[in-house]
Amino acid sequence: MPQQYPFSAVVGSGDPDGMALALLLTTISPEVGGVLVRGEKGTAKSTIVRALAGVLPPIDVVAGDRFSSDPRERRPLSPDGPFAADADVETRPVRLVELPVGATEDRVLGSLHLERALSEGRAEYEPGLLAKAHRGILYVDEVNLLHDHLVDLLLDAAAMGRSTVERDGVSVSHAARFVLVGTMNPEEGELRPQLLDRFGLTVEVAAPRDPAQRVEVVRRRMAYDADPDAFCARYAESERALTDRVLAAQKLVGQVELSDGMLVKIAELCAALEVDGMRADLVTARTAVAHAAWHERSEVTLADVRAAARLSLPHRRRRNPFDSPGLDEDLLDEILGDDEPEPDPPQPGDDPGGTSSEPAAGATTPHDVPGDPGGTSSDPAAGATGSHDVRSEPGATYRPKLFTVHGTGAGEAGRRSRARTDNGRRVGAERGGHGPVHLLETVRAAAPHQAARGRTDGPLRFRPDDLRVATREGREANLVLFCVDASGSMAARRRMEQVKTAILSLLLDAYQRRDKVGLVTFRGDRAELVLPPTHSVDIAAKRLADLPAGGRTPLAEGLLEAARILGVERVRDARRRPLLVVVTDGRATSGRDAVDRSRTAARHLAADGVDAVVIDCESGPMRMGLAGALAEHLRAEHVPVAEVSAAELTRIARDGRAA
Incomplete structure (x- = not known):
């Protein structure tokens, strides 16, 4: 088996504000609370995390203990204990334990040892991944796709530093203190807020745009693939120097002084950014201390606070539901001063190939050319005759009525339909x-x-x-496919604002319920897939904000395009049941026999067993009821757009009117 790609060989591993620094700081001081790495695909997120364990100093454990107890602890919390004072000690490398997104609860917590229970009739505990990760690194790739029940387990372990198992005749508690490292691609969906807050630090990574750096990335990767042993040997000295520096920082961190003046600066920053709770202050302080130890300083300076704030505060500031994490650099400069400190001299273990000029540019593989995630224009009706843009900003979102798929499914765990x-x-x-x-x-x-x-x-x-x-x-989580009428009959500014607000509220609901979402629009004489099904509802929200409107209403084309997309997704993931949300006033005015074709398309979807909801956007004193008729052909639930809000439905019920 080839050796792991060296940590110090990753281009950009010496970046003073990047991913490598965040990983090292949280291993110097595990109380910092772990690292979340956000970035597009092909940016070395997994490569550098897996390489981290190779540069960490080894640890001492009680020999034979399955729970990696520290021999220096007086009463370690281990089911294999208690241990004698003179128990044998062994030294081993720090473990990096990977938690698969699809892991079962038994695999994470541990459970009954099945073989011994069935053969010997004994209830014996078999440790899980949390036990294996104690005093090491727990790595979750695509952490934003982690099932909610596993998120709950991680939250409990992170808060308590222990894991308790009460199931199947087993009652066990063991220590579970680990550095939690998660990587994610924001295009695939955001992270549950409770888990996001448990990550001490967060960094954004991107592929380098400098051609010289990209060449170096490819050169190193090809050299490693051709001869891993020889390549690793070239960086062996850098790896040893990095290990020595981490060990020295771990010994120094407890002696670093954090003055009251620096604490005041940290408090001012957190107050100005309006972060919730006190965790931000604690994490920033601990990170600043670790940063000072990393640079061999015995006292925290403004440079340490600045570096810590850039890593610990971006994901904790208050923001709107679809805003990306970020930090106000102007505010940071205003509080800490806008004069950048002198850079520290190069240290052993810094990137031997030079540092990146872009934040966290750490790709080790060629990066895919960035572009439109859906491969389509953000203006679905560009060039349509007689069209005009209506890019009104939607109003404040609200809690929408819960729409579900009928029956009991067997899809991925989520928060929408029974399964x-x-x-x-x-x-x-x-x-x-x-x-x-x-x-x-x-x-x-x-x-x-x-x-x-x-x-x-x-x-x-x-x-x-x-x-x-x-x-x-x-x-379970579902596929929620929005099919939105963007024709001229919907183009009135007030109506479009109401429609966009309703869809945005439903998108936020889909995010909270862990759904996959897609967006089809129809106008003029065609329908277009504006956003292929994805977990990233924030991208859907951006496409919605730029949605143009105008022209005739090709309702049949919209329904047929929705049917095509659902057919493709059924092949890709047969377990994920779809929910079609058609947003229209029900008119069909494009092409010959427009009404008949739209009815035929609706019946086709109903015959396929697609659960659907028709959001009726018709307005005015004289109503034709066309959306209601469409709902009958689709065998769908019919909901006027004003009644999408759960609060409005409650009011209607209270006033005694039919919903």
Whole structure:
């Protein structure tokens, strides 16, 4: 197996404000709370995280302990303890444990040792990933796609520094203190706010735009692929120097002085940015101390506070639902002063190939050419005859009515429709499958056969076909495809503002429920996929803000394009059930037999079993009811746009009017 790509070989690993620095600071002082790395694909996020363990100093653990207890602790929280005062000690490298996005709860927490339970009748705990990651690094790639029930487990462990398992006849607690590192591509969706706040630091990474740096990236990667051993040998000295520097900083960090003056500066920054709670102040202070130790200083300076604030505060400032994390550099300069400190002299382990001139430019593989995520124009009707742009800003979002897919699905865990999931309430048991063992049903299945199996005493005798796993019912995430009428009949500014506000509210709801979203618009004589299905609802919101309107209404084309997209997505992910949201006044005015074709398209979608909602945007005193008729053909729920708001529906019910 080839050696891991060296940490110091990543182009940009010496960037004074970048990803490498954030990773090193949180390992110097684990109390900082981990790192979230946000960036486009092909920017070395995973490469540099996996390389981090190779430059960390080894740790001492109690020999034979499965939970990596520190021999210096007087009473380590380990199910394998207690340990004698003179217990053997072994030294091993720091572990980097990867938590897959699709991991089960049993795999993360640990569970009953199945083989021994069935063969010996003993309830014995088998450690999970949290136990393995204790005193190491827990790495979650695509952390924004992590299931909610796993997010809850990480939040509990991060808050308590321990993991408690109470299930399947097992009652165990063990220490679980680790450096949490997550990487994500914002185009695939944002992170749940509670988990975002648990990351001490966050960095944004991008591929270098300087051709010379891009050449160096490719040159190094090709050299590594051709001969990993020789390539790693070239950087062995840099890796050792980096390890020595980290070890020295870990020893120094407890001696660094943080003056009251620096604490006041940190408090002023956090207050000016209106961050919630006190975690931002604590994390910034700890990061500043670690930064001072990294630079061999015994006292925190303004340079340390500035560096810490750039890493610890961007994701904690108050912002609107679809705003990206960021930091007001002008405000930072106003509080700390706008004179940049003199740069520190080069240190052992700094990037031997030169530092990046762009923040966190750390790509080790050629980066895909950036462009429109959907591969389409942001103006779906560019060049349409008789069209005009209506780019009105939508109003404040509201809590919308919950729309769900009928029946019980089997998709990924989420918060929208009923489904059989790995979490949720236990509703029964089934033979085979995967998931937590249902002990009672397994014993019940085996009990009637004990005499036939020759059991007279001792533990129960089990066979593989006795095994029963628990079935649970929770909520799943869906594909929410918006099909939006952008024709002339919708172009009135006030109506379009109302429509955009309703869609934006539904988008925010989809984000909170972990849905995948897509956006189809129709106007003139055609329909267009403006945003292919994605987890990034903020991109959908941006496309919506720039939505032009005008021209005739090709309703049939919009419905047929929606049917095509849903067919493609069904092949890609058959488990994710779709919900079609058609936003229109129901008119069909483009082409011959426009009304008949739109009805045929609607019946086609209904015959395919697509769950749909028609958001009726018709306004004025004289109403034709065309959207209601469309809903009948789609077998869809019909909701006037003014009643999308849950508050409005509550008012209607209170006043005694039909919803």
